[in-house]
Amino acid sequence: MSAGSSMAAALGGLGLLHGRFRLAAAAAATSSALSPRAPVRGGAATFPSAGRNYGSEAKEEEELRVQYLDEEHKGIVVLGLNRSHAKNALNKNLLKMMSKAVDALKSDKKVRTVIFRSEVPGIFCAGADLKERAKMHSSEVGSFVSKARATINEMGGTQRLPRAIGVSLAKELIFSARIVDGEEAKSIGLISHVVEQNEAGDAAYRRALALAREFLPQGPVAMRVAKLAIDQGMEVDLVTGLAIEEACYAQTIPTKDRIEGLLAFKEKRSPRYKGE
Template sequence: MIALQSLRNAAPLRRPLTLAATQGSRLFSEKAPSDPIIIDRLENEHKGIVVIGMNRPEAKNAFGKSFVQKFTDTVKIIKHDQDTRILIIRSLVPGVFCAGADLKERATMSDKEVVEFVNRLRKLTISIERLPMPVIAALDGAALGGGLELALACDLRVASSNAKLGLVESRLAIIPGAGGTQRLPRLVGASLAKELLFTGRIFDGKKAREYGVVNHAVEQNETKDAAFKRAMELAEEILPSGPIALNLIKTAVDVGMQSDIGSGYKIEEECYSHVVPTKDRIEGLLAFKEKRAPRFKGE
């Protein structure tokens, strides 16, 4: 129960986006082509789907200090936004999702600065992992090192079949520092994870699907956004579900995976108890009775 409460504190149920959270921020009000992080709030039948687009072409979306800070600020805002039902993270730079750490910037850092930066990057991936809504990564290009660690922090991953993925840090005589050594084994098992980590192997989207690193691998199209389009299809499929239920499913799975099966049943029981008194549950029953689509409000 302690673990469940801890995660719930880190990833709270949706609350309205406050004025204080948006003051001084242009993330949601403006989308300049030069911004390293561009946010699209989709409308009409896609209302509730929000897309974060990484847009740092000069560095192939590599993680530098400023980029990580802007990304972190964005995630903090989305965390408390009740209108965001599903989040998709993609790249707006053709041919690359994220090239990992900005090694040119890294070369100018002291040992202490490197440790501090990697800690900030790890905190960013943890904050994405603990977002209350489902998060989908669309990999329409290379996701290497920290780029793949970012994708691993998402709930679901879609890759183009020709995307290049890998945790390549061992080739630079370092190790993944943004959660890769912990998340990859939970996806593919310890033995395969060690093989991929020891070798720093780079593999394509099809092999990633075979390994279990991604949920779907799709053939790339002429516009080079096949993974994003498949991610949108997944988001559309999830969108009709109740947002509180989605949050609690995510909590039950994530916390339960870190527990024995007996504790997992207790975690599921506690999560279910939080669904029972919601207005959304009553709306679901009424919609079923009236043979109509439910109108969930996250209440």
């Protein structure tokens, strides 16, 4: 999402992914943490070096690095953007790799949370690759934007930004293209967390990782339907939203996880959910 998705963010950057896992996006506009003075508009953050590896398995795929974390972080996958020469600007190739990676993760039941982060020091994502866009034929642009929106749920700022911070303020930011720092972004509800940078340069990622760890012990089925209820409910009136919530809850009733939760409560122990 990410969660972390986080030390400076892109306005309309990487957000929650559709599917059964959760996203904590490092330096994203959703579930993110920013350094107090990091500007928000296309992204500007300080992150660990690209070579840093926090997991037992890391796969280098040109401009996208996939890391499966282990031990107490097992179930968390980190997708690292690594287009240093272009400040992680999103081009067709990177979007294709991101889409492929996300599709693979959706079918992996062991994956519980996904974190998007930058592997490039000093930047998260500069937005769309305008150099590539300038070379596109007009007939290609629409398709590119559609694919980008399908991969990155937070694109579509004219619709999503007003829903997040209100119509008036959204118009102000969009019309002026004004840069806001981390503190202001948090104060207007654009992001969730602001953190002070640390010596390693990965304070936001660490915050996103801590948030992702909070998701791990929760029931996968309950989290999936809760996410569905929230996402769909935000687009309709309250009465319809409550009906969506009821329908989503009904999906949990026949599951083994629901029984496990009840037994764990009765036996005064932590539940052991399996997503079944």
